[in-house]
Amino acid sequence: xxxxxxxxxxxxxVGSIAFDTIRTPYGEAPEVLGGSATYFSVAASFFAPxxxxxxxxxxxxxxxxxxxxxxxxxxxGLQVVPGGKTFRWRGSYHGAMNEAKTEDVQLNVFxxxxxxxxxxxxxxxxxxxxxxxxxTQAAVLDQVRKPDLVVADTMxxxxxxxxxxxxxxxxRVDGLVLNDGEAxxxxxxxxxxxxxxxxxxxxxxxxxIKKGEHGSVLxxxxxxxxxxxxxxxxxxLPGYPSLKVFDPTGAxxxxxxxxxGYLASKGQYDFRDLVRAMAYGTVTASFTIEDFSVRxxxxxxxxxxxGRLQMYRGMLEF
Amino acid sequence: xxxxxxxxxxxxxVGSIAFDTIRTPYGEAPEVLGGSATYFSVAASFFAPxxxxxxxxxxxxxxxxxxxxxxxxxxxGLQVVPGGKTFRWRGSYHGAMNEAKTEDVQLNVFxxxxxxxxxxxxxxxxxxxxxxxxxTQAAVLDQVRKPDLVVADTMxxxxxxxxxxxxxxxxRVDGLVLNDGEAxxxxxxxxxxxxxxxxxxxxxxxxxIKKGEHGSVLxxxxxxxxxxxxxxxxxxLPGYPSLKVFDPTGAxxxxxxxxxGYLASKGQYDFRDLVRAMAYGTVTASFTIEDFSVRxxxxxxxxxxxGRLQMYRGMLEF
Numbered sequence: 001x002x003x004x005x006x007x008x009x010x011x012x013x014v015g016s017i018a019f020d021t022i023r024t025p026y027g028e029a030p031e032v033l034g035g036s037a038t039y040f041s042v043a044a045s046f047f048a049p050x051x052x053x054x055x056x057x058x059x060x061x062x063x064x065x066x067x068x069x070x071x072x073x074x075x076x077g078l079q080v081v082p083g084g085k086t087f088r089w090r091g092s093y094h095g096a097m098n099e100a101k102t103e104d105v106q107l108n109v110f111x112x113x114x115x116x117x118x119x120x121x122x123x124x125x126x127x128x129x130x131x132x133x134x135x136t137q138a139a140v141l142d143q144v145r146k147p148d149l150v151v152a153d154t155m156x157x158x159x160x161x162x163x164x165x166x167x168x169x170x171x172r173v174d175g176l177v178l179n180d181g182e183a184x185x186x187x188x189x190x191x192x193x194x195x196x197x198x199x200x201x202x203x204x205x206x207x208x209i210k211k212g213e214h215g216s217v218l219x220x221x222x223x224x225x226x227x228x229x230x231x232x233x234x235x236x237l238p239g240y241p242s243l244k245v246f247d248p249t250g251a252x253x254x255x256x257x258x259x260x261g262y263l264a265s266k267g268q269y270d271f272r273d274l275v276r277a278m279a280y281g282t283v284t285a286s287f288t289i290e291d292f293s294v295r296x297x298x299x300x301x302x303x304x305x306x307g308r309l310q311m312y313r314g315m316l317e318f
Numbered sequence: 319x320x321x322x323x324x325x326x327x328x329x330x331x332v333g334s335i336a337f338d339t340i341r342t343p344y345g346e347a348p349e350v351l352g353g354s355a356t357y358f359s360v361a362a363s364f365f366a367p368x369x370x371x372x373x374x375x376x377x378x379x380x381x382x383x384x385x386x387x388x389x390x391x392x393x394x395g396l397q398v399v400p401g402g403k404t405f406r407w408r409g410s411y412h413g414a415m416n417e418a419k420t421e422d423v424q425l426n427v428f429x430x431x432x433x434x435x436x437x438x439x440x441x442x443x444x445x446x447x448x449x450x451x452x453x454t455q456a457a458v459l460d461q462v463r464k465p466d467l468v469v470a471d472t473m474x475x476x477x478x479x480x481x482x483x484x485x486x487x488x489x490r491v492d493g494l495v496l497n498d499g500e501a502x503x504x505x506x507x508x509x510x511x512x513x514x515x516x517x518x519x520x521x522x523x524x525x526x527i528k529k530g531e532h533g534s535v536l537x538x539x540x541x542x543x544x545x546x547x548x549x550x551x552x553x554x555l556p557g558y559p560s561l562k563v564f565d566p567t568g569a570x571x572x573x574x575x576x577x578x579g580y581l582a583s584k585g586q587y588d589f590r591d592l593v594r595a596m597a598y599g600t601v602t603a604s605f606t607i608e609d610f611s612v613r614x615x616x617x618x619x620x621x622x623x624x625g626r627l628q629m630y631r632g633m634l635e636f
Contacts, residue, residue: 096508190414192531193559213510214532215556235633236556238533241511276636315553316634318594 008048009148010123011264013040014115014140015130015253016087017054017078021104022292023092024247032293033064035087036130036153039250042294043257043284044128045071046302048264051121053077053140055113057084067298077118084109097245098212117143126264128256129173131155134165141172149269151175153256159185171203174269177256183209192217197232206274208259210252215239216278220271235275240286240312247292251285254297258284258305283308326366327466328441329582331358332433332458333448333571334405335372335396339422340610341410342565350611351382353405354448354471357568360612361575361602362446363389364620366582369439371395371458373431375402385616395436402427415563416530435461444582446574447491449473452483459490467587469493471574477504489521492587495574501527510535515550524592526577528570533557534596538589553593558604558630565610569603572615576602576623601626 015037022029041050049072058080068075087110091100115136117124122144129137129152137152150173158166159182166186170176176199180192187198192209196219199207206220215238222233259274259281266273283305290296333355340347359368367390376398386393405428409418433454435442440462447455447470455470468491476484477500484504488494494517498510505516510527514537517525524538533556540551577592577599584591601623608614 096502184414191561191563193561197561211532214529215554217556217559234559236533236559237634238535238554238556241535241552241554243509243511243515245509272636275633279636313636315593316555318590318597318631 007267009125009264009267010051010121011044011048011126011128011260012051012053012117012121012124012144012147013037013044013128013130013257013260014053014117014137015040015128015132016110017056017060018087018089018110020249020293021088021090022247022249024097025093026246027292029247029292031088033067034089034249034293036253038068039253039288039294040128040130040257040260041068041073042071042297043254043281043288044261044264045073046284046300046305047258047261047280048072049074050261051077051124053115053117053121055079055081055109057081057086057109060086067294077116077121079116081109086110091249093248097248100249115140115143125149125267126260127151128260129153130253130256134158134162134169138165138169138172141169149174149263151177151256151260153177153252154182154186156182156185167202170199173204175206175208176204177208177210177252177259179210179212179252183207193219193234196234200232208278210255211239212248212251213239213242213245215282216255218274218278220274222271233271235271235278237275237278237282238316240282240308241315242286242289245289248289249292250288250294254288255281255285257281279309279312280305283312325585327443327582327585328369328439329362329366329444329446329578330369330371330435330439330442330462330465331355331362331446331448331575331578332371332435332455333358333446333450333471334428335374335378336405336407336428338567338611339406339408340565340567342415343411344564345610347565347610349406351385352407352567352611354568354571356386357571357606357612358446358448358575358578359386359391360389360615361572361599361606362579362582363391364602364618364623365576365579365598366390367392368579369395369442371433371435371439373397373399373427375399375404375427378404385612395434395439397434399427404428409567411566415566418567433458433461443467443585444578445469446578447471448571448574452476452480452487456483456487456490459487467492467581469495469574469578471495471570472500472504474500474503485520488517491522493524493526494522495526495528495570495577497528497530497570501525511537511552514552518550526592526596528573529557530566530569531557531560531563533600534573536592536596538592540589551589553589553596555593555596555600556634558600558626559633560604560607563607566607567610568612569607572606573599573603575599597627597630598623601630
């Protein structure tokens, strides 16, 4: 494969930073570093520098900050609330480990999170709005100037409780990333491909539906709308075949981080770029799930990512 | 892609032939042609001639026989039981249509099916044992001489009620094709890749796990066993992205038919051949689900299969 010359674009993420307490069939991890923006940032940092906007309490320890800062994650947008406590999530996985069972949530400082984008970051080229209320996500877009690419994540809660705000947000983003259950809920369609077509009809140029171990599917509206199929490009990718899922927490955010990080490094956002970005996201997430928190990513190298991408690509040649 | 010169090998299938009565959100079809061997044969016939062994009652109409014979399906092994009634299945699909709800089963002549392989067919190169009791499947193997490739399907019922016979059969086959729930049940492993590794440890050289809309995964034991990963080759393929699943009945058998038909046409069974065979199986099945019974396959052309395969291959290039 030949790579065109490219200049890495700036990449901003706004989302949660958390202390996760996790139990899986393989072990337990108390108050480890988690949160959507954390997984996203660390995953994306393998491809491009990342600007992180989030909020933590005074209890956020220096060693967790170092995990971010020792990579290419700029924490100038990290608010520390004096006397505040960091967001806490407690959950467990059972059986096939496809879904987390949430046991406790303490929003703490994240409950009142009002993202403030530092002035120097308002011209960021790529923006990722990690899962959060669509009102908060929109407030981020109000603060940035004409980014090249805006991608948002969302979840059942917002589809259910803030549908109008979400629909309004969807007209302001280029891409939406969400899981299969959420895509069905948002679109009212059982068939995921039909759901994806519905979703690109609501505003975004593309949607990526994450299916956990089953991979992901991209539907990209790339052309004049003639019927609802002809002008849409579709790409399904399988999950990377993992023999052991140690802890699936953060897989989706790592996928998005690898995807957006690759796009930032590439500086181009055509269909083929999106597909390759999904492949990098898939592979990056496949490392995340090999250990608790971002531990596997902390000891991961770019060479390992490239090596696994080559294997993954090789699997799909026939 | 360059194709090596090849000679089509003979392909035998033994399985059920049925009258299906199906209800889906899109319509109803009473007593249409169905059964595992039917779907398999018609799908495989696009790639190679097929030898069909099965049983029907006197009520099996000439027009159903013509569906088979008008293709390259040799029905010399089709037993007609005088005064007997053909196997009947009635089922419906709801919601996401991932699983059939069986409403009625009348085994009729299939309940006493004793496959008899015509003498002229006992040297068949490729044998597919469609879903059936492992005792019946073994009885087929007792009648054929050293086939190059034997692949079997199975189901929950046999894993549950005839596990020992199934384990014995697995030591006599080259490949096993089964769905994800069955693979978990047979292996006791939640993780599908781990399940596949366990299954190839039970005898077959390879296993293909079918995941419905999520595609399939191949695990091939190809080399000396050093640990359980190093020597196993793995390939996950996504499902073909179908906007509308009209009737999923027969998708799995069409997948197997496309796969085995391609292998018969190729006459080689290396890992890469298996992967390409899975891709053909995926694409062939994606047509089956566009209409009831084998109706879509009846009006399908080889050119359409090739066209969709090219699209599918193109999707997976990154």
